Every structure is written in structure tokens, then in C-alpha cells.
Amino acid sequence: MSASRTRTTRRDLTKAQNRDTILAAARSVFAEMGFAAASVRDIIRATPLASGTFYNYFKSKEDVYQALRDDAALAIRPRLREARRQAKDAREFLDGQFRAFFTFALANRGLHPASETSRFRMDTPEVFAGFAELREDIEAAVALGVLPPVDPARLTEALTGVGFEVSRGLESEADIDGAAQFATALFLGGMGMLAKTPASEA
Amino acid sequence: MSASRTRTTRRDLTKAQNRDTILAAARSVFAEMGFAAASVRDIIRATPLASGTFYNYFKSKEDVYQALRDDAALAIRPRLREARRQAKDAREFLDGQFRAFFTFALANRGLHPASETSRFRMDTPEVFAGFAELREDIEAAVALGVLPPVDPARLTEALTGVGFEVSRGLESEADIDGAAQFATALFLGGMGMLAKTPASEA
Amino acid sequence: MSASRTRTTRRDLTKAQNRDTILAAARSVFAEMGFAAASVRDIIRATPLASGTFYNYFKSKEDVYQALRDDAALAIRPRLREARRQAKDAREFLDGQFRAFFTFALANRGLHPASETSRFRMDTPEVFAGFAELREDIEAAVALGVLPPVDPARLTEALTGVGFEVSRGLESEADIDGAAQFATALFLGGMGMLAKTPASEA
């Protein structure tokens, strides 16, 4: 039967390849129609695989999405960490973070459709750990005097918010420089001001 | 029909009342199970109305959600506008904006379940217009010298990002003061720094 | 569209009619392929109704089956009860029960396929209540002296077992008489013997 030949072709894909195939399909489906509108079916259809195969690798749409986010979080974290490690002063700290984040965000456009970019986020342990890590490093930097004394929780929120929102406006790699400088200057000046007007005085 | 008498009770609800009934139900359903998981059925079930009635007022789940967002955008915009109008300097401008936004955000908690708060946003013309309005006012404020010369698009993004992200961390009204002061100081100092290192130099 | 005309036809069926349509289809599907092999799909397919309509009336295959059994139990119980009420002695009691049961069983052939007849039973509260009722009446009959003193629980089991198993061999109404006489004589003589050799002597 002709079917047997086709089947063979698919079998040739290794397990890891199939998982990647699904992840890639999911990424593009989410990008095209958004997470909420996408269905497992849509993802499978964007794949040469059979419907049942999806369930050999993921439990649900949420599960693939999580894997995608975790992959992203796993990929960006070392870069952010590295940037923080090399920073010798506040400017380098901030500039390194934003530059790394913007570069990554631009490269990973497509996890969300334009209308939804960064408007939907699913926090997974990995993503959450990424934020926690940033916050801890901020605390350490404040303790070391690399950063002026500011509330680490709020600063993390502010950095995150600016990072995500400004990254949405990026159009090409050429924009990264300006965006990083903008955000860096904003926080550099901002932290200076915050250091002078501690919450306790308010 | 003997049933007509019972039905009268429901008929008593005016058109506007039915619309509000559905909106309220949708708000609470979205809050309880999240936008993605919620269905039109769920919304109807949270209502004394019949399924068909839903379609007299809204076209789909997205449609109600949009109406909800627009109502919110419509409600917050005058407050933000008013705060901007009364501002005599940059500090008042910023503090007014953040205070108004945080107050509103806290009061409108519940459009999303805790796990999803502000993680999903659907931009509607109304919401979009709100951002545009803010940006225009920033441009005007820069022109008038109320704000230092900064890129209005980026500043809008940064304000939005900080506004949304910090608002997520608010737990009670008591937090609003500190959060507003933090954000205000951040941007006050930040803009000062930005004014000294204009994008053109980069 | 031609579709609208067809739809109208289906709408004409009243709620009760649809329920009955489904029950009838389920009965014949279970009869043809057995409960285990039958699927909700099979039942729907044996119907002019849409798949979703099934779920307006029943929750699952088990649910329809239960309804079928309950209908049967509900239908047979009054007849058995009536037969017990009219019995003036043990022979009438037994003969009445078996005759009513065999008549009913023959008429309700088809709830199971031949290969499975009476080999699969799903006890529902109704069915269970039917057995309990029989047992209580046996206790009462023993107390009144209509039946000799025998263990009511075991007698109920034995009657049930003989009733079901013998009913499986019935081929036509003409067999009912002989089967009822056989079973009646068996228990009449059996109870006489049991009365003489109570369990306590064993």
C-alpha cells in the first residue's frame, strides 16, 4: 500500500525532532491567531504528524505554550545573568539587561500575534524563577552599592514593565540601541531620584 | 400561553438592563475562569436570560470583552485627562496619572482571575485611543515645558509598562501612595536624565 | 435553503418525543450490539436527531441504559406487586410472580443481544428497590404463613436467579405456561423441603 511508504517517512523523524516540529508549529499558530483562539487541532494541522502524536509529547494547548515560554525563559535567563555579572556599574547593569532583553524579544517575535504581543503571558515556574532571579540580583547589587538603595520588588516590576512594553515597539535591530539607551537613562536617572526620596520619607 | 405570565418578569428588564446583566455576568465569569477558558455559555449561565438573548446584545465572547474594556477605558480616561489638566509641573503630572491609574486598577480588579491579572489585554479602539490621548498630552506637555524633552512614544510605552506592571503588585488602597511615589520619582529622575542625554546623541 | 425545511421537521418533535426516540434507538442498539460495544454515537446514528441533542436528554450511554432499566423496573414492579397482592397461597404467589416476570421478559426481549441476554445487568436504584420490595413481601408472606419459613434473602436470590435464567430460554408466549409451572413447582416443593430442614439444624 502507498500508505506504508508515507508512514515510513514520518517514522524517520526522531522523537526530539517531532517534539520540535510541534513546538515550532505551536509557535507559529499562536503567532498567527493568538493563544486563546488557537486549538490543539490547529497546531497538529500545521504539522505533518497525526493528531494522536501531539499527545505523545504534550498534554494540552497550555502544556505546549508553557514549554514554549519555558524554552524562552531558559534561553534568555543565562544571557541576562551574564549581562548582570559583567556589569561594573549601574549603567552597565541596566544597559546590559535591556539590550539582552530587547535583542531576545525581537528575535522571538511571533510567539504572539501583533495584536496580542506581550499582552498575554502565562507564568510558568521557569518564567517566575527568571523574575525572582532578577530581583535577587537587584538586591545583591543594591547591597554592593552597584545600584542605589531602591525597593527591589518595585524596581523589578518597573524594569519588567518597561522591558516588555518598550520591546513591543521595536521594529528592527536598529531600534535596539536607542531603546536600550532610553530605558537605561530612564532608570539611571530614576534610581538617582528614588535614592534621594526613600519611601520612608513619603 | 400560561407561561407568558412568568415570562413577564424577565420582560420587565429593559434593554439596557439586559445588556448590563450580561456585562456583569461576563465580568465575573472572566474573573473566575479567565478569558480563554470562558465561553458564551458560561456567561449566559451566570444570567437569568436565555441563550438566544445574548445574541441580541453581543456578537461573541470577544465582543463582550471588548465592551467591558471599552467601558473601563471610557471610565478611566476622563480621570486621567482631568489629572493631566490640573498638573502644574512634571511631578504633579506623573503623580496624578499614576494615582488615578492605580486607584482605578485596584477598583477594577476582577476582570481577570488572579493568575491572569493584566496578563491578557485586548486592545480596542477605545483603549488604543486612550494611549494615543496620553501620548498627545505628553507631546503638548513637552512643548509647554511641563515635561522635559523626551521621546513621547517611548515615554508613553514606559509609563504604560510601569503602570500596568506595578498595578499588578498592589494589594490594597494603602499601597497606592507608595506605588505612585515610586513611579513618580522614577520617571521624574528618569526624565531629567533623558533630557541630558537625548536620543540624538546616541 | 432546503436545510431549513428539514430542520423544521425535526423541531416539530416534542421534547418527550425526542426522549422516546433516543430511548427506542438505545434499546435497539443495545439489543443489536450489546451494551459494552455500543457507543453514544451508535445510538444517535439510529436516530434522525443531531449528536448534540442526545446530551439534552442524557448524560452518557450509562445514563440511557439506566433510564431503560428503570423504565423496565418501573413497569414490571406494579405487575409483580399486584400478583403478590392477589396471591392467597404459596402456589398463587409463585405462579403469579413467575408468570408476570416471564411475560414481561418475553415482551422486553431486545434490551440485550441474544448472546448477552440477562448476562449483563446494571443495577439502578429502581432495579434494586424492586428486589428489596420482593424480599420484603416474602418476609411478610412468611410471617403471615402464606410462605413456609425460609431465609428471605436466599429465597429472593433463588427466585431471581431462576426467573432470569429460565426467562432466557423462553421462545414464545406458549412457553410461559410451562416455565411458570416448572418454576412454581420447583419452589413449592423446595420451600416445603426447606421448611423441614432449617439452617439451624445444619
Add this chain to the structure above:
Amino acid sequence: MSASRTRTTRRDLTKAQNRDTILAAARSVFAEMGFAAASVRDIIRATPLASGTFYNYFKSKEDVYQALRDDAALAIRPRLREARRQAKDAREFLDGQFRAFFTFALANRGLHPASETSRFRMDTPEVFAGFAELREDIEAAVALGVLPPVDPARLTEALTGVGFEVSRGLESEADIDGAAQFATALFLGGMGMLAKTPASEA
């Protein structure tokens, strides 16, 4: 391959062992979730074997079930036969049959979950042959005068029905005695009565 060594462990199981492994797993799965709800997957999962291996031994769930029933039928038949052979009169005949059957039934509890015990039966050639054998022996016993002249087909049905139904009520070995005496007395007396009122008179 490095995997081959691990595999060896499984390979050590002989063909017969694998078959038994599957049968045992099937027995416990059927007991836990019932025949209808159980799937081949469930059976495999209760095994250290791979899914494909199942098909080296059985064709389907029905097939294993049949094997289980046949094993049971094969196991019980010699005991029933032996009991019949040793019987010198009707009482011994009946008592031997019931005692053997109840003992076996109690020991083999677990082919079905409590809620389904003996409520589902699948007749296989082996099981069927068992009934036929009983009937033939009854005919022979009637011919020899060991049993009074009764319709062998009906008597077989009645014995079977009482056997199965009463066995369902057994809770421990201690119950076997009483149950066997009850059933024996029932049929002893019953056959006496039947002998006096032959079907021909009816």
C-alpha cells in the same frame, strides 16, 4: 546496543510467562474497573510489557476475557464432573455441585468489580460446553433414577440461575455450607414436587 542488556531481563520471561502476566493483569484490571470500562491499554499498563507484545498473545480485550473465562470453565468443570461422579443420590449430586461451584466462585471473585459481580458474562465455547455437560449428566442421572424425571433443560437453567445468583451473596467460606444446603434442599424438594406434576400434565 547498550539497551539489549536491559531488554534481556524481559526476554527471560518465556512465552507462557508473558501470556500469564497478561492474563493476571487483565483479571485484576477487569476486577478493578469492570469489563466495559477496561481497555487493552489499561491491561498493558498493568504489565511490564510493551503494547505490541499484547498482540502476540491476544487479539483483543474480548479475547483475553474469553481466555480468562475459559480458564475458569476449564478449571471448574473437572471439579463439577468429579462431584457428579461421586454422587450416589440426588442429595449428594446437588450438594456436590453447589458446594464445588460456590467454593470456586468465592475463590475467583475479582474477575469483576463488586458492583458488577456476575452481572456480566461472556459465553465462550468452553463455558457453553460446561453447561451442556451438566445437562447431559442430568439427563443421564434422570435415566439412571438418581434424579427424578424432570425437564433437563429447565433444570439446568434453574440450577445455573440459583448457582450464580446465590453465589453473588456469598461473603466468606463460612457461607458456603449454608448456601449449599439451602440450594440443595430447594432442588431436592423442588424435584420431588416436579416429579409429581410433570410438564405433560400441565
Add this chain to the structure above:
DNA sequence: TATGAATGAGGCTTCATTCAT
């Protein structure tokens, strides 16, 4: 023979939506 990933049919169920009343 044993393995277990891949397959895709098909089961179950919910859903948005229609439309006769």
C-alpha cells in the same frame, strides 16, 4: 519475539448559533 512511537479512526462532549414559538 519484544519494543514503543506513530497512526488516525472514532469516541465523547461542548460550543456558538439559529429559529420557531
Add this chain to the structure above:
DNA sequence: AATGAATGAAGCCTCATTCAT
């Protein structure tokens, strides 16, 4: 305008089974 039963597409997922290794 309101109702709610009917619809059937379509979602989710499991299953039996195959077959390359």
C-alpha cells in the same frame, strides 16, 4: 424582544493497532 431546544461543526482525547527497529 425573549426563549430555549435543536443543530452539527469542531474540540479534546483515547484507543486499538501497526510496524520499523
